[in-house]
Amino acid sequence: MTVDPAQYREEWQGRVAFITGAVTGIGLGTAQAFADAGMRVALSYRNEDDRAATEKWFADKGYETPLFCKLDVTNRQRFAQVAEEVVDHFGEVHVLVNNAGVSVFGPTDEASYDDYDWIMGVNFGGVVNGLQSFLPRIKASEGRRHVVNVASMAAFLPGPQAGIYTASKFAVRGLTDSLRYNLAPHGIGCSLCCPALTRTNAWASAQKRPEEFADAGFAPPKEGELEQFGTAFEQFGMDPYEVGAKILRGMSQQDGLILTHPEHAIDFTQEFAKQIAALPVEDCPPGRARIEELRRQAGRDAEAGLSVAMDDLT
Structure with a gap:
């Protein structure tokens, strides 16, 4: 770990952040890093056991109990209610981190409408719903404010098994890069964060498919296939807290782009050369x-x- 969140305490102390998908993985790591920087947090969740474990972490650290908001990020009405709850509870809201997402893989040429609707609805639609619900309230608040949209290195690097996932992350990248220009006159920072391999359970998203999107075009994974894929996350993934600390640093530095993993220089170099050669x-x-x-x-x-x-x- 090369980033100490405590060094940013002076500028973020008491700031209120809302984070989606915040009781596991990168969302939880970000919540913990923000808390270590003195921020107050509201966290969206789906699973009660994960919520309880997160509440215990905050209690063990002696921190203020987060405001926990049960939320499906595709539910626009509920998202708007959550935004009201956050402002009612804290008085203001200063930071939005759109983090919730699903990682589902399969050949794009075999995808169904349900595959598109589910993955795009969560990964891109969830970001849109967060912006629609929270931006008016962030604009109405004062002081240091910031929006972070968490995408993925897939926003730059497509792959043969991740067509819809990649499309959703490219969409978040384009939206965020444009939104940055719109928020700057309001004094609100805006960052795109693109993590790579991180120690999360994102690989298990396919096992949590909602019933309304049950018509999958992708073949069911072979027995043990997802678990084997998950070993890469567990054995080699970056600590989610480190990703969260780097998000905090990027916000503090007003970085438009937050890259958390150093191993992709070769990919960017090759992609840049390919684009220049195509001109x-x-x-x-x-x-x-x-x-x-x-x-x-x-x-x-x-x-x-x-x-x-x-x-x-x-």
């Missing part, structure tokens, strides 16, 4: 070049906190 070697007409420079300037202005209108792009 045509020819002159660009001056008019098109001017439009693209206006786009770049609009991005710089937005990151500096200026509002950008459609007229600024032409």
